């Protein structure tokens with residue numbers, strides 16, 4: 536509520552009105568989203584203490600993040616969204632998804648000859664459900680469908696990006712210091728090691744539901760390709776829609792973006808302010824205490840620290856993310872079978888809990904509509920903690936819920 540109340544105030548700002556006009560203008564010129572899409576979300580606060588140059592980069596990044604891409608920019612031929620902010624919008628540009636039909640995407644995988652496969656030959660790993668046919672009726676390629684022969688199908692909701700630069704600035708060593716160690720309740724998180732094609736190195740993953748990427752720049756390039764169908768230097772090859780070649784004239788030839796856009800997306804996300812929790816009153820303090828007492832904090836580690844960083848606003852800061860950024864086995868009901876990096880089918884990154892107040896859907900596929908439902912669906916390593924949660928007295932459970940909703 537707190538942050539949604541800000542909405543009308545920000546909406547009234549001149550820059551937002553200009554952006555609204557631009558978004559609609561695009562539509563009128565025959566570009567997506569075709570007039571029917573929602574207006575772009577307002578630009579939220581950047582990190583405090585940015586230099587003037589960093590603020591300029593943040594603003595330029597925000598503009599690119601909310602810009603609707605067109606066929607001329609490389610959009611499609613198949614895609615899931617026309618702008619980053621079409622999915623990332625709850626609580627402002629960069630937020631979680633608001634409309635599951637757009638912002639929840641499907642990922643597929645399978646076992647072929649005994650080996651895990653992304654099923655590129657069927658259009659995997661990410662299904663792009665929309666196509667340029669939405670705007671150009673003569674487009675020969677329809678949106679992709681989940682192929683029946685995929686062994687694993689996973690829905691993924693859009694995660695929020697507020698404070699993402701701070702998460703990126705946490706040193707690998709801080710994440711690795713907990714990896715593989717057995718903690719209370721036998722909880723044992725492990726770091727995901729993922730290949731970074733930009734450095735050629737195996738790095739500690741930290742972004743995405745399975746901690747499948749190590750950097751914001753990498754995730755931005757991946758999202759540009761896999762959600763919007765725009766290729767760029769680190770992701771130069773478009774997926775073949777449903778595994779079939781792209782017909783001539785509909786994209787797929789050459790690298791569509793020179794990387795400028797990906798750098799701009801990265802600046803925006805890196806400098807985006809962290810969620811601001813509501814001020815603690817006594818009920819909420821009780822909630823925080825209970826969270827620790829029933830060992831939610833075994834995985835949802837309340838704070839981590841960034842290391843020294845060339846950006847002063849990211850250097851030696853407290854990050855109140857409520858995550859250890861490690862993978863945990865969460866039981867068969869949450870498992871999706873998908874492997875990303877070294878993650879297995881039942882492993883998930885401890886979801887950061889900051890910013891829960893601006894969220895509408897919870898857990899990787901959005902199956903929970905409240906934090907309470909999300910906790911009750913915890914299993915596997917989290918079963919002892921979930922059982923204690925279930926056994927809390929009603930006032931204690933309410934206090935914990937109120938506190939979660941204030942983050």
Ligand code: HEC
Nearest residue numbers: 615616619622691692693694742743744754755758762800
């Ligand atoms: C069609 C909806 C959609 C669009 C468009 C989209 N995203 Fe996302 N984004 C998602 C989903 C879904 C996830 C979670 C993916 C996962 O982990 O499986 C995500 C996750 C992310 C993350 C990881 C954050 C975290 O929690 O660790 C980053 C970074 C990101 N997106 C950046 C971008 C950028 C930059 C763009 C534009 C180039 C973009 N996204 C466009 C849906 C979208």
Ligand code: HEC
Nearest residue numbers: 831834863883884885886897898899906909916917920924
């Ligand atoms: C063993 C580690 C572990 C423990 C213990 C644990 N969690 Fe989680 N939590 C996770 C993981 C992993 C996810 C993401 C699971 C998924 O999306 O399928 C998650 C997700 C959540 C979510 C949903 C967040 C989102 O972004 O959708 C909430 C809320 C939550 N946990 C609260 C709690 C509370 C409260 C407790 C204590 C009763 C707790 N968790 C204990 C690992 C843990």
